[in-house]
Amino acid sequence: MRIALFTLESALSAGAVEDLILALGEDLVLIGRSQPFRRAANHPVRQAWRHLRRSGPRLLPYLAVNYGLRPHPARLAALAKAAGAPLIEVEDVNGPAMAEAIRAARPTLLVSCHFDQIFTPETLALAPCGGINLHPSLLPRHRGPVPTIWALAEPEPEFGVTIHRLVPRIDAGAILAQRAVPLPPGISASGAARALHQAGVPLLTGSIADIAAARDRAREVSSLPYCPFPPPRLLRGLARRGRQLVGPGDFRTALRLAQHH
Secondary structure, eight states: OOEEEEEOOOTTTHHHHHHHHHHHGGGEEEEEEEOTTOGGGOOHHHHHHHHHHHHOGGGHHHHIIIIISOOOHHHHHHHHHHHTOOEEEESOTTSHHHHHHHHHHOOSEEEEESOOSOOOHHHHTTSTTOEEEEESSOTTTTBSSOHHHHHHTSSSOOOEEEEEEOOSSTTOSOEEEEEEOOOOTTOOHHHHHHHHHHHHHHHHHHHHHHHHTTOOOOBOOOOOOBOOSOOHHHHHHHHHTTOOSOOHHHHHHHHHHHSOO
């Protein structure tokens, strides 16, 4: 099976993406790397201001550590070179340039792992088997961009990972595989996201194998409400209960990934 992998580089998913690239081996025919500060996403200062207005100051350290302090770009470039797969900078996953790159690579399946752009039906149709995504929550709970923050806000946090079909609606496709993942008490939202992305890699490769063998394990579920970037009151509640979005260990991990060796 020929796989095109799409990701947004972040400390939250870099380890999982590396594991996935190594697992896919020769099946990997393209890697698409989203540009976080592309025209459609605005300048980083404008993004920070938008988050500040929407979520308040408590979210900014989480964003700074996990997205501002990004993995060194040479890391993914080296992985792509070793895999023999072209690394494409994705300004618009549904634009003509990306469509041309997908057609040239001829993937059977599109795979999303921590990717921040929504695939249109036309883009998904470029691969005969469509697309699948790894999402670090127990869908249909906690659909959205920061699921571990919402999970941590529950009275009794429950963590897990889901592999689902890609559809134009965010995190709403049929579920292919799912697993609850026990995490240690006191883990931060950032640490949880890293752990869940890595726990999802075997589920993801298993789902790819099922699709290659034409085994249909899809399970339709009713969508629950979308969980956007959190409002200030949710973050204040987390702070009152001593639940962290980011801790010293998360900063050290992001700093290590940002360095090129």
